[in-house]
Amino acid sequence: MTEQRLRALLHATQVVAGQLELPVVLQRIAETAVQLVDAEHGAIGVISPEGGLEQFITVGIDEATRAAIGHPPTGRGLLGALIDDPRAVRLARLSDDPRSSGFPPGHPPMGSFLGVPIRVGDAVFGNLYLTDRRGGRFSAEDEDLVEALAATAGTAIENARLFESARRREQWTAASAEVSETILAAGREPGVSMLEGHVARLARASVVKLVTRDGDGDGDSNGDGGSGMRGGAADDVLATGAPQQLVREGRSVLALPLSASGSTWGALVIERDAALPRFSPEEVEVAADLVARAAVAFELSDAREDHHRVELLEDRGRISRDLHDHVVQQLFGTGLQLQSLVRRLGRGEGSDTEATADAVSDAVSRIDESIAQIRTVIFALDPGDDGEAPSARRRLLDLVDEAAAPLVRRPAVSFSGPVDLVVTGSLVDDVIAVVREALTNVVRHAEATRVSLGVAAADGAVTVVVRDDGIGIPDDGRRSGLRNLRERARARGGSLVVDSSPGSTVVRWSVPYPEEAGGAQPGTGGAQPGAGGAQAGTAQPAAAQPGAGRASAGEEPR
Numbered sequence: 001m002t003e004q005r006l007r008a009l010l011h012a013t014q015v016v017a018g019q020l021e022l023p024v025v026l027q028r029i030a031e032t033a034v035q036l037v038d039a040e041h042g043a044i045g046v047i048s049p050e051g052g053l054e055q056f057i058t059v060g061i062d063e064a065t066r067a068a069i070g071h072p073p074t075g076r077g078l079l080g081a082l083i084d085d086p087r088a089v090r091l092a093r094l095s096d097d098p099r100s101s102g103f104p105p106g107h108p109p110m111g112s113f114l115g116v117p118i119r120v121g122d123a124v125f126g127n128l129y130l131t132d133r134r135g136g137r138f139s140a141e142d143e144d145l146v147e148a149l150a151a152t153a154g155t156a157i158e159n160a161r162l163f164e165s166a167r168r169r170e171q172w173t174a175a176s177a178e179v180s181e182t183i184l185a186a187g188r189e190p191g192v193s194m195l196e197g198h199v200a201r202l203a204r205a206s207v208v209k210l211v212t213r214d215g216d217g218d219g220d221s222n223g224d225g226g227s228g229m230r231g232g233a234a235d236d237v238l239a240t241g242a243p244q245q246l247v248r249e250g251r252s253v254l255a256l257p258l259s260a261s262g263s264t265w266g267a268l269v270i271e272r273d274a275a276l277p278r279f280s281p282e283e284v285e286v287a288a289d290l291v292a293r294a295a296v297a298f299e300l301s302d303a304r305e306d307h308h309r310v311e312l313l314e315d316r317g318r319i320s321r322d323l324h325d326h327v328v329q330q331l332f333g334t335g336l337q338l339q340s341l342v343r344r345l346g347r348g349e350g351s352d353t354e355a356t357a358d359a360v361s362d363a364v365s366r367i368d369e370s371i372a373q374i375r376t377v378i379f380a381l382d383p384g385d386d387g388e389a390p391s392a393r394r395r396l397l398d399l400v401d402e403a404a405a406p407l408v409r410r411p412a413v414s415f416s417g418p419v420d421l422v423v424t425g426s427l428v429d430d431v432i433a434v435v436r437e438a439l440t441n442v443v444r445h446a447e448a449t450r451v452s453l454g455v456a457a458a459d460g461a462v463t464v465v466v467r468d469d470g471i472g473i474p475d476d477g478r479r480s481g482l483r484n485l486r487e488r489a490r491a492r493g494g495s496l497v498v499d500s501s502p503g504s505t506v507v508r509w510s511v512p513y514p515e516e517a518g519g520a521q522p523g524t525g526g527a528q529p530g531a532g533g534a535q536a537g538t539a540q541p542a543a544a545q546p547g548a549g550r551a552s553a554g555e556e557p558r
Contacts, residue, residue: 005036009145012036013152022160029118029153030059033128036149037142040132041110044118045073047083047126054277055126061108069107078113079129086117086124088147092137114138118150120158128153165282171202172286176293183297184304191301195294199270203254203279203287207271210258213238237267243288250274256288258295260302266295327370334366392423392455395432400453403439408449411439417457422513430488431455431464434509437481438466446470446505461494463510473500485509 012032019025026044034042041060048054056072073079081099082089091113094100103109110131118125128150133142175198183191196208211234233244233255241264244255251274258266268291272279279287341359390398393415404411423431435453442451448470456463485507486496494511 005141005145008036009148012149016149016153016156017159019156020160020163022157022164025153025156025160026055026057027059029128029149029156030057033130033146033149034059036145037114037130037138038134039114039130039138040134041108041130043129045079045083045127045129047124048277053079053083053126065108069104078115079127082115082117082127083124086119086127088117088143089113089115090138090140090143094131112137114143114146116143116146116150118153118157120154120161125154125157168202168282169286172290175199175202176290179290179294180297183294183301187301187305188298191294191298195268195291199268199287199290203270203283204272204276205270206251206273207269209269210266211238211269212266234267234269238264240264243284245279245284247278252276252278254279254284254287256291258291258298260295260299323374327374330366330370334363334370337363337366391420392428392431393420395428396435396453396455399432399435400439403436404443404451406443407451411451411453413453415455419455419457419462422457423455423462427462427492427511427513430492430511431462434464434485434488435466437485438464438507438509441481442466442468442470442505446472457513461510461512463508465509466507468505469503470505472502472505473498482507 012035015032016025016028019028026046030042030044033039039060041058043056043058045053046055046057053073058066061069078089078094078097078099089097091097093111094113097113112131112133114130114133116128118128128146130138130146179191179195179198182194192210196210199205200208232248233246233253236244237255237257241257241259243257244253246253252272254270256268256270257264258268270279270287337359341356341363345356397413400411400413435455439451439453442448446468448468451466451468454463454465454467456465482496482498489496489509489511492511494509497508497510499506499508
């Protein structure tokens with residue numbers, strides 16, 4: 001073998017080994033082989049798992065001739081003989097070999113022939129075919145050169161396959177993450193659509209459809225529906241929970257299970273056109289992994305929706321109890337009071353104008369209290385804007401739900417004035433701490449059946465009033481709890497007043513706020529009875545209550 005030919009072989013191997021894209025590698029192998037032995041035509045036939053040819057890459061045949069030939073060879077005749085017996089074949093004339101089956105119409109005539117197998121590891125990947133050597137027939141030296149090139153080509157093909165496999169797995173992994181994220185963020189329908197779309201793209205499928213037990217399917221991508229989606233591979237998967245692969249009318253079909261809690265509830269059916277090869281073991285593996293991860297995401301999404309429905313039912317029950325315990329009873333009592341007043345007036349017993357006015361005023365106050373409670377319930381239904389810090393009212397309502405859970409009934413809560421505009425910054429933390437301490441004392445020591453919380457922003461001050469109908473604060477109680485509340489009030493120039501006796505305890509914590517905070521002006525909070533939202537007996541200044549000036553023996557917590 002001359003030095004010139006060895007140099008040509010070295011150059012050919014460098015050209016082939018310098019590529020990582022498998023289609024490019026195959027094309028380069030055919031081109032360098034043709035150049036190496038000065039052949040007019042060359043081709044690489046890639047062997048399919050079934051034993052035929054799934055790819056046929058040619059060199060030296062133009063597009064017009066390729067179109068005239070039509071369908072590429074499938075591996076019969078002499079080409080098939082090299083598949084069955086992968087050894088080099090060198091012929092002076094193709095037609096002289098009895099295994100030759102001739103050429104299809106439109107195929108150019110070919111004379112001399114050299115065929116060499118390409119091995120990747122221990123397996124035969126395909127064959128390298130060369131015809132019509134210029135200057136005569138192929139020599140033994142040509143055969144040696146092409147076999148040496150085929151050995152290098154096998155290594156290049158293996159490297160390209162590994163590269164392609166890694167890239168393909170990366171694409172499937174990225175798609176899996178995006179599908180799972182969409183399912184968890186947007187729910188089932190968008191998740192199914194994205195699942196089918198990604199699988200159709202990555203698997204080169206013409207039809208992808210999710211089939212469930214209770215219907216024909218949740219979706220259909222890239223096609224009008226496959227042949228026999230129900231009653232075929234999908235039903236087998238639903239019955240066995242195992243992947244199924246088959247060929248129907250030349251089309252490769254793959255069905256993969258979606259399972260939850262040990263039960264298969266769906267099958268993703270993937271169908272390819274007949275022109276494409278069957279699904280490889282690697283494709284089945286990566287597709288099954290994506291579908292399994294999607295099934296987990298569907299299960300988590302369904303569980304979250306179920307949890308949300310339970311929360312809604314619990315919220316409805318809580319609202320019903322709140323309305324019954326506070327609003328309905330309050331309105332019913334007010335109605336009885338007004339009926340009694342009407343009967344008294346009808347009997348001529350309502351001549352005392354002052355007493356009548358007091359009764360009407362009390363009824364109006366009770367109605368205002370009911371309105372305030374209804375507003376609080378409505379506000380509790382609003383979750384607030386996503387991404388924004390929770391308002392003072394929201395935090396207080398959440399705190400009441402948390403701290404007062406052990407109580408027989410939920411405390412009545414009312415707000416008056418621009419609470420959210422005024423109670424901000426560090427003042428929110430102080431108000432939260434005061435309410436938490438007061439409610440904790442009620443829960444631990446008061447043995448109360450009714451508790452109310454009022455928070456008012458009016459007359460330049462924020463006032464927190466907590467009432468209960470418990471046993472009262474004993475004279476020998478510990479001082480640490482109320483001392484903390486008093487220190488917080490004094491730090492802001494405010495006050496703490498406690499009025500406690502058996503059957504009634506009122507804790508009133510009040511601090512001033514700057515007038516520029518929320519733009520609230522004195523007297524605008526609507527904290528007076530009948531002003532449209534303040535609860536009589538919840539958010540009123542404690543000084544208006546009997547004995548509210550006592551802050552000595554009754555100051556200590558329970």
